[in-house]
């Protein structure tokens with residue numbers, strides 16, 4: 001039996017919250033070595049959950065006080081029994097919108113629940129997110145990781161947490177993480193998503209302590225299960241999946257459901273690998289309040305009603321003399337009373353604070369962060385101390401390739417911070433397809449530098465879970481185009497801090513080679529596409545133009561507290577333009593601070609990445625005095641340096657390799673037009689690749705990507721304007 005279970009035994013305690021439900025840590029039944037079910041606690045939570053659903057459906061939604069209502073009726077008993085088992089201090093759960101009964105077991109208060117669905121202050125996201133999309137930093141039980149509205153997005157962050165459990169307990173020696181598990185709650189349709197299959201592959205290949213908890217009601221809104229999974233049973237289909245323990249059965253019969261759940265949780269805790277628990281449950285309401293279930297026959301609805309777990313629990317408890325009929329009625333009334341009081345409190349709760357609505361896009365001193373990243377564990381002062389560095393480079397040795405400088409920066413941070421982990425396709429033994437991680441696995445071991453399965457959603461989603469478990473994950477995506485399958489995880493990661501009202505953060509650094517190669521390009525390996533990510537909430541984006549900046553920005557991101565995209569331009573990795581001497585083991589560059597590469601008075605060129613060198617070469621050739629600004633980072637971008645330069649030169653070209661339409665140059669041009677219009681002596685010029693992929697043939701490529709001669713010509717034209 002895993003060590004964590006015996007820990008639980010020794011720390012067993014009882015806490016009663018204002019829901020009146022006990023959040024008791026499980027005690028072991030000595031004879032069976034399995035946790036006893038506290039049926040009264042289960043019943044209290046179930047009755048409260050029903051009363052909350054009821055008051056929402058009958059009163060608060062019709063009164064227009066709640067917009068999104070998702071009933072959990074039918075799914076609730078199984079979730080609550082599960083919640084009674086998820087008690088290890090480092091357990092974590094990822095959820096979906098129907099998971100509120102589980103969250104009640106983890107300490108969610110009834111008033112908080114209704115403030116959440118009503119979008120009021122005091123709700124778990126302070127009105128920012130719909131109230132069924134929960135998150136809960138650890139109270140007495142597990143950490144409830146931020147829920148996504150995207151079905152299927154819950155699976156891979158839980159994988160990251162499970163892998164972090166292994167890393168923290170086995171490598172960092174954090175004994176208290178031993179025996180913890182990650183659980184992902186889902187419906188049956190969610191088993192058709194990319195996230196599910198991604199998580200399944202990782203959990204089984206790495207034998208992670210992971211529980212897939214599938215609540216199968218036979219529908220994904222109105223689409224029946226046979227269209228989600230051939231034959232309609234995920235457990236039948238996965239029977240031969242290597243490395244996966246499968247359990248399936250009733251999610252409504254108290255005895256069978258609890259036996260299956262206890263077995264599943266114990267298996268996951270035992271260190272034997274992942275388990276999938278497939279429970280059949282009825283969905284006793286429409287998918288959401290507005291769904292009238294017209295696609296179900298009356299017979300079907302009646303069958304589902306007959307399968308309601310609530311009367312089954314009552315009959316079981318009364319039959320087993322755990323409660324009398326009278327006690328049951330009293331518990332029912334108590335649940336209703338709590339829900340009623342909670343509704344009154346929620347109705348009287350304030351509207352959320354509008355002043356602070358912009359807070360939480362990025363780390364800001366003074367804002368809370370109780371889960372995720374280093375700061376949640378060491379506090380703000382500790383974190384601020386740890387991120388220090390030297391802003392002045394101390395060049396040493398000969399000029400080195402950018403790729404070698406990146407490798408050395410990774411190595412020095414791996415040495416200084418044992419929470420840094422590097423992973424991705426071919427990152428381990430091979431050292432990455434671009435060579436940025438050569439020898440690092442050899443030096444730091446397979447636990448810290450490792451290969452992953454070919455699944456970008458899994459790479460990024462896992463990184464998100466690891467970051468929330470306090471590690472600093474550094475995933476590599478082989479080429480920018482191949483980040484596309486991870487887009488859902490990328491967008492959701494960026495909003496974590498904001499949508500949890502600052503409670504959670506997932507600082508991590510995604511390294512991605514971008515742009516055309518030394519000799520040629522093509523539609524797959526030459527995408528830069530920074531504008532797509534600059535448009536997202538919550539991501540920092542660095543695009544260094546040389547080895548020195550790469551080291552400073554990478555180190556800054558690795559010691560930072562926000563998700564960062566670190567773009568490595570392919571044409572600079574091992575070419576002369578990108579080379580610089582090593583700037584020192586502690587050199588750091590702040591984000592949002594541009595570099596004026598070349599000063600001038602006639603015209604300003606604003607650019608980044610490889611285009612910096614083309615702009616500088618054109619400036620060199622030009623007879624005019626050209627100022628070249630290397631933005632270094634596009635999120636945040638250094639508006640001040642750009643606007644100051646335009647006040648001096650009165651003319652500006654914005655130049656990038658990314659496509660024209662909605663390219664980041666459009667943002668800069670619009671800002672200049674708005675904030676420096678009176679200083680302009682000519683329109684702001686944009687230069688970019690037209691809206692086509694980068695062509696393979698070098699002549700074609702040269703015809704569309706802005707070149708030195710094109711820039712030179714544009715300088716002349718603009719100055720003549």
Ligand SMILES: Cc1ncc(C[n+]2csc(CCOP(=O)(O)OP(=O)(O)O)c2C)c(N)n1
Pocket residue numbers: 098149150151152186187188189190191217219220221283287
């Ligand atoms: C990626 C994504 N696609 C579509 C939706 C819209 N949607 C919300 S719930 C749902 C059905 C999910 O069914 P299931 O996973 O079985 O859970 P259940 O609602 O039955 O409990 C769909 C299609 C979504 N939220 N996310």
